[in-house]
Amino acid sequence: MRGEIIAIGDELTTGRILNSTSCFAAARLFAAGYKVPVLTTISDDLELISENLLQALARSDFVIVTGGLGTTSDDLTNEAVSAALARPATLYPEILRKIQAHSEHLSPRARASLEKLAWLPDGAHALHSEAKSAGYFLVHQGKPVFFLPGVPHEMRELMVEAVLPRLAVWDGKPTRRVRQRVYRVSGPGEAEINQCLADLEARDERAKIGYYPVSPEVQVSLTISAASGAEADALLADFDGEIRRRLGQDIYGLEEESLEEVVGELCRQRNLRLAVAESCSGGLIAAAVTRVPGSSAYFLGGVVAYSNLLKEKLLGVAGETLAAHGAVSAEVATEMAAGVRRASGADIALSATGIAGPDGGSEEKPVGTVYIGLAAAGGVRAELFTFNGKRGQIQEATAHRALDLLRRYLLSTQDSRPTGEKHG
Amino acid sequence: MRGEIIAIGDELTTGRILNSTSCFAAARLFAAGYKVPVLTTISDDLELISENLLQALARSDFVIVTGGLGTTSDDLTNEAVSAALARPATLYPEILRKIQAHSEHLSPRARASLEKLAWLPDGAHALHSEAKSAGYFLVHQGKPVFFLPGVPHEMRELMVEAVLPRLAVWDGKPTRRVRQRVYRVSGPGEAEINQCLADLEARDERAKIGYYPVSPEVQVSLTISAASGAEADALLADFDGEIRRRLGQDIYGLEEESLEEVVGELCRQRNLRLAVAESCSGGLIAAAVTRVPGSSAYFLGGVVAYSNLLKEKLLGVAGETLAAHGAVSAEVATEMAAGVRRASGADIALSATGIAGPDGGSEEKPVGTVYIGLAAAGGVRAELFTFNGKRGQIQEATAHRALDLLRRYLLSTQDSRPTGEKHG
Numbered sequence: 001m002r003g004e005i006i007a008i009g010d011e012l013t014t015g016r017i018l019n020s021t022s023c024f025a026a027a028r029l030f031a032a033g034y035k036v037p038v039l040t041t042i043s044d045d046l047e048l049i050s051e052n053l054l055q056a057l058a059r060s061d062f063v064i065v066t067g068g069l070g071t072t073s074d075d076l077t078n079e080a081v082s083a084a085l086a087r088p089a090t091l092y093p094e095i096l097r098k099i100q101a102h103s104e105h106l107s108p109r110a111r112a113s114l115e116k117l118a119w120l121p122d123g124a125h126a127l128h129s130e131a132k133s134a135g136y137f138l139v140h141q142g143k144p145v146f147f148l149p150g151v152p153h154e155m156r157e158l159m160v161e162a163v164l165p166r167l168a169v170w171d172g173k174p175t176r177r178v179r180q181r182v183y184r185v186s187g188p189g190e191a192e193i194n195q196c197l198a199d200l201e202a203r204d205e206r207a208k209i210g211y212y213p214v215s216p217e218v219q220v221s222l223t224i225s226a227a228s229g230a231e232a233d234a235l236l237a238d239f240d241g242e243i244r245r246r247l248g249q250d251i252y253g254l255e256e257e258s259l260e261e262v263v264g265e266l267c268r269q270r271n272l273r274l275a276v277a278e279s280c281s282g283g284l285i286a287a288a289v290t291r292v293p294g295s296s297a298y299f300l301g302g303v304v305a306y307s308n309l310l311k312e313k314l315l316g317v318a319g320e321t322l323a324a325h326g327a328v329s330a331e332v333a334t335e336m337a338a339g340v341r342r343a344s345g346a347d348i349a350l351s352a353t354g355i356a357g358p359d360g361g362s363e364e365k366p367v368g369t370v371y372i373g374l375a376a377a378g379g380v381r382a383e384l385f386t387f388n389g390k391r392g393q394i395q396e397a398t399a400h401r402a403l404d405l406l407r408r409y410l411l412s413t414q415d416s417r418p419t420g421e422k423h424g
Numbered sequence: 425m426r427g428e429i430i431a432i433g434d435e436l437t438t439g440r441i442l443n444s445t446s447c448f449a450a451a452r453l454f455a456a457g458y459k460v461p462v463l464t465t466i467s468d469d470l471e472l473i474s475e476n477l478l479q480a481l482a483r484s485d486f487v488i489v490t491g492g493l494g495t496t497s498d499d500l501t502n503e504a505v506s507a508a509l510a511r512p513a514t515l516y517p518e519i520l521r522k523i524q525a526h527s528e529h530l531s532p533r534a535r536a537s538l539e540k541l542a543w544l545p546d547g548a549h550a551l552h553s554e555a556k557s558a559g560y561f562l563v564h565q566g567k568p569v570f571f572l573p574g575v576p577h578e579m580r581e582l583m584v585e586a587v588l589p590r591l592a593v594w595d596g597k598p599t600r601r602v603r604q605r606v607y608r609v610s611g612p613g614e615a616e617i618n619q620c621l622a623d624l625e626a627r628d629e630r631a632k633i634g635y636y637p638v639s640p641e642v643q644v645s646l647t648i649s650a651a652s653g654a655e656a657d658a659l660l661a662d663f664d665g666e667i668r669r670r671l672g673q674d675i676y677g678l679e680e681e682s683l684e685e686v687v688g689e690l691c692r693q694r695n696l697r698l699a700v701a702e703s704c705s706g707g708l709i710a711a712a713v714t715r716v717p718g719s720s721a722y723f724l725g726g727v728v729a730y731s732n733l734l735k736e737k738l739l740g741v742a743g744e745t746l747a748a749h750g751a752v753s754a755e756v757a758t759e760m761a762a763g764v765r766r767a768s769g770a771d772i773a774l775s776a777t778g779i780a781g782p783d784g785g786s787e788e789k790p791v792g793t794v795y796i797g798l799a800a801a802g803g804v805r806a807e808l809f810t811f812n813g814k815r816g817q818i819q820e821a822t823a824h825r826a827l828d829l830l831r832r833y834l835l836s837t838q839d840s841r842p843t844g845e846k847h848g
Contacts, residue, residue: 011636013460015451016606016645018444022465027439036437037472041446041463048461072618072635073625110615151637153813182440191534194496201497211496212435213575221440276728282714283707286728290706293782293815301734304700304710306725310768314727314738344734358717389577391717 001167003029004056005039006049008067008077009150013043021066021148021155028159029064033178034167044068044076050084053145062143062167064159067150069134071113077147078121085140087121095120098131127162137166144170177232181240183220184253186404190218196246200239206231207239215389216397217259220247252407259403260288260295266410267298267348274406275346276302277315277336279327280354280370284399300344305336315339328353330371333382337373341380349375350402354385356394368394372402374409425591427453428480429463430473432491432501433574437467445490445572445579452583453488457602458591468492468500474508477569486567486591488583491574493558495537501571502545509564511545519544522555551586561590568594601656603648605664608677610641610828617642620670624663631663639813640821641683644671676831683827684712684719690834691722691772698830699770700726701739701760703751704778704794708823724768729760739763752777754795757806761797765804773799774826775806780818792818796826798833 005025011017022039029036040056042048049068056063068077082089096118103111117134120126124136127146133154137146146163148155185193190213197220201209210221222239226232244251253262267274276285283304289295303314308327311317316339317332325331336351354370361367368389373382383405387397429449435441446463453460464480466472473492480487492501506513520542527535541558544550548560551570557578561570570587572579609617614637621644625633634645646663650656668675677686691698700709707728713719727738732751735741740763741756749755760775778794785791792813797806807829811821 010634011643011645012447013450013463014454014604014645015447015449016634016643017636017638018442018447020442023436023439023442025439026437030438037467037469038476039437039465041465043461045461052462071615073622074632074634109619113615113619153639153817180438191495191537195533195537198497208498210434210440210498212441214441219435219440221435221438275734278707278710279725281711282719283702283710283726283728286702286707286730287705287711287819290728290730290780291816291819295706296730299730301703301728301730301738302707303727303738304707304714304725306710306714306720306723307768310699310725313769314725314767343738344731345737356714392715393577395711395715 001061001170002035002037002059003062003064004060005029005036006052006056006063006065007039007041007150008044008049008065009041010044010074012041012067020152021150024152024156025064025066025148025159025163028164030178031180032164032167044074046076046080046083049077049080053081053084057140057143057145060143062145062170064146064148064163066148066155069117069147069149070151071116078119081147082121085121085138087123087138089119090122090124092118092120092124092126095126095131102130102132127158133158135162137163177226177229179224179226179232179236181222181236182255183222183243183247183251184257184259185218185220185247185250186216186252186259186400186407187250188218189213193218193220193247193250197243200242204235204239206235209243215393216387216400217252249408249411252404258288258291259400259407261292263403263407263410264289264292264295264298266407270410272298272347272410273300273345274298275300275340275344275349276402277340277349277351277373278302278304279306279311279336279352280356281352281395281398281402282306282356284395285350285352285402288399288403300346302340302344302349311336315343326365328355328365328369328371330373330382330384333371333373334375334380337375337382338380341375347377348406349373350406351375351382352398352402354387354394354398356391356398358391370394370398370401372398372405374405376409425485425594426459426461426483427486427488428484429453429460430476430480430487430489431463431465431574432468432473432489433465434468434498436465436491444576445574448576448580449488449490449572449583449587452588454602455604456588456591458486468498470500470504470507473501473504477505477508481564481567481569484567486569486594488570488572488587490572490579493541493571493573494575495540499540502543505571506545509545509562511547511562513543514546514548516542516544516548516550519550519555526554526556551582557582559586561587601650601653603650603656603660605646605660606679607644607646607667607671607675608641608681608683609644609671609674610676610683610824610831611674612642613637614642617644617671617674621667624666628659628663630659633667639817640811640824641676673832673835676828682712682715683824683831684716687827687831687834688713688716688719688722690831694834696722696771696834697724697769698722699724699764699768699773700826701764701773701775701797702726702728703730703735703760703776704780705776705819705822705826706730706780708819709774709776709826712823712827724770726764726768726773735760739767750789752779752789752793752795754797754806754808757795757797758799758804761799761806762804765799771801772830773797774830775799776822776826778809778811778818778822780815780822782815794818794822794825796822796829798829800833
């Protein structure tokens with residue numbers, strides 16, 4: 001089935017808000033095997049909403065509309081739907097009852113404003129069983145049309161729990177079976193990876209390889225489209241094996257797997273406790289590590305030693321080292337890593353010190369110069385990196401590379417294949 | 425002038441990558457007074473690209489196309505443009521020469537692949553003076569059409585430095601003058617702010633107020649559209665004054681101003697040095713503070729005391745306090761703030777301890793329970809917050825509220841108006 005997604009809102013067409021809801025819907029639909037070749041974003045305009053809704057209905061098997069369902073004065077979607085599809089606004093008492101049931105703690109004014117959510121176009125069916133978020137669907141000219149709130153977490157919940165299940169029973173027999181795998185690659189650039197894999201794609205027209213730099217990493221996608229599920233699975237296994245063989249340890253994970261999850265899992269498996277000492281990354285390594293639920297099992301914490309004062313006081317970096325080599329040096333990176341490992345009692349520690357810019361660079365140490373340190377029972381070492389980009393990019397790249405350095409270190413202490421073999 | 429933006433790429437229509445480039449282009453065009461009511465995202469499909477380009481050209485005064493200009497095998501935009509606009513691919517020797525000049529450090533294979541970038545549809549003019557990024561424009565049937573790379577930072581640079589200036593001279597006399605102001609509001613929710621401002625919008629049809637919850641804050645936009653610049657400026661001043669009077673200190677900043685910039689500026693003005701002690705926010709407060717260039721002038725650093733061990737060792741939180749009240753308590757938050765202030769020698773310190781989930785909640789202290797502490801020369805205090813959402817949302821909300829607490833504290837020590845007056 002072919003679908004379309006229409007996102008509504010001046011906040012989107014004027015670029016004030018990034019449209020993450022269409023992206024989420026597109027990803028879920030793609031993963032479920034639907035084709036969504038066109039996503040449209042339009043402003044809060046009655047005529048445009050009507051026009052685009054009718055156009056999408058004419059050329060698609062289903063339509064998903066997000067945004068403009070709220071209670072404020074700039075929410076116009078329902079009005080536009082009523083006009084375009086000739087479905088007058090109707091009060092749904094059951095929805096109103098549910099809304100009132102879970103809004104008892106609100107002020108009378110706030111409760112009154114929620115009543116608007118119970119007035120929907122004729123033929124609408126609420127998507128949330130308790131009406132805790134706006135959102136409904138209706139069948140128009142035999143096609144399902146879904147209306148979801150623009151608030152990302154509400155939209156996501158309804159997409160997964162209400163839209164996909166309804167589409168799945170709607171659509172009996174998809175003509176092609178699609179399989180997709182996304183490889184998260186850390187280290188080589190897009191062009192290098194492309195060269196490494198370019199001949200693979202030419203092998204079979206049912207396989208497609210895409211390259212997406214999402215700084216500081218590159219995502220490589222493998223998409224298989226075949227006549228049957230079994231055929232698709234066999235092709236996927238074949239291409240997947242070849243891609244893994246060629247990219248080796250440069251692949252840190254798959255799909256939505258994050259580097260911090262992979263590193264966390266490695267720490268957990270080996271029962272290692274981690275600490276960090278950050279200067280230029282300003283807390284981003286710790287923030288990444290602690291994004292992972294359950295990270296307290298292996299993450300002790302660390303020090304954001306942004307000033308030299310804290311590098312000395314909390315990490316025990318020697319004043320002489322700072323004076324002799326400067327805060328951005330391999331020597332200070334190693335003392336930071338060793339210092340936080342000692343202070344925290346961790347098994348393994350990462351450190352980062354560098355120049356994120358825009359000021360502070362010199363000819364010898366330009367903006368983007370970063371030393372990443374790693375301390376473990378076996379000793380401590382530091383590596384020099386040079387990152388490009390703006391301050392935020394350099395900070396993100398620092399945190400990413402520090403975690404990747406740790407990942408490769410942990411893999412190397414388990415797996416003794418020389419890294420030179422990684423490209424097969 | 426009315427424009428359209430078309431973003432091309434399977435990575436966008438399959439939801440693998442969030443489309444930030446269209447958002448950026450829309451924001452800049454809106455700020456410059458152009459109307460962009462429709463943004464379209466389409467897959468890497470020759471026919472779809474042609475069809476959408478022709479459709480957009482027919483109904484708009486200018487078109488901006490992003491993506492598909494690279495050197496890899498899935499980059500199809502130029503081919504589609506050549507076909508749709510009947511402009512055969514042509515080798516531009518001057519562009520080739522420039523590309524070769526800045527790619528001398530690359531391998532012969534990588535250099536050869538770059539040659540593709542010098543083959544453009546007939547009539548194209550490169551946008552980057554040194555051809556350091558792909559991107560060109562052409563005039564088709566009297567309308568300017570811009571083709572920009574999909575790589576965000578390259579696209580942004582060309583948008584600002586090459587597209588907007590060309591559009592500005594293209595368009596002699598816009599019919600309406602637009603002014604916009606975005607207020608960043610921390611504290612009250614969308615519905616509360618809407619109620620506070622709802623009557624204002626009804627006053628004048630030339631003014632429009634929008635409400636955009638961007639968790640954990642709400643952005644309020646004021647848009648004025650008037651016949652002349654002077655009229656627009658006068659209306660803006662009028663409505664701006666009223667909005668500021670009503671929302672008071674709940675407005676923390678304007679436009680792209682971030683909370684961490686505002687807080688940083690307050691610290692700088694008062695010559696205060698800041699330190700942080702974070703548990704559940706895992707480094708996000710420090711990361712936010714250090715996103716700001718020059719933050720080393722007022723930020724010393726801090727401790728991510730994720731484990732109780734580090735709360736005791738590095739912050740001097742008493743073991744008895746942890747045992748008696750638990751790590752998530754007002755008592756521990758105050759000892760953390762006081763501890764990092766003492767250990768770092770900072771003038772002012774923030775702390776945060778809470779339950780980000782998904783595990784660790786209890787009936788007494790459910791997931792989302794967070795204590796934020798603030799220590800200054802005058803003493804130390806902690807406040808209890810309850811945040812909703814998933815782990816990441818709770819962590820982000822914690823960091824945001826901690827900085828907002830500091831902002832309000834710094835404003836209160838300067839400005840003695842009781843906060844009860846803030847809603848006028």
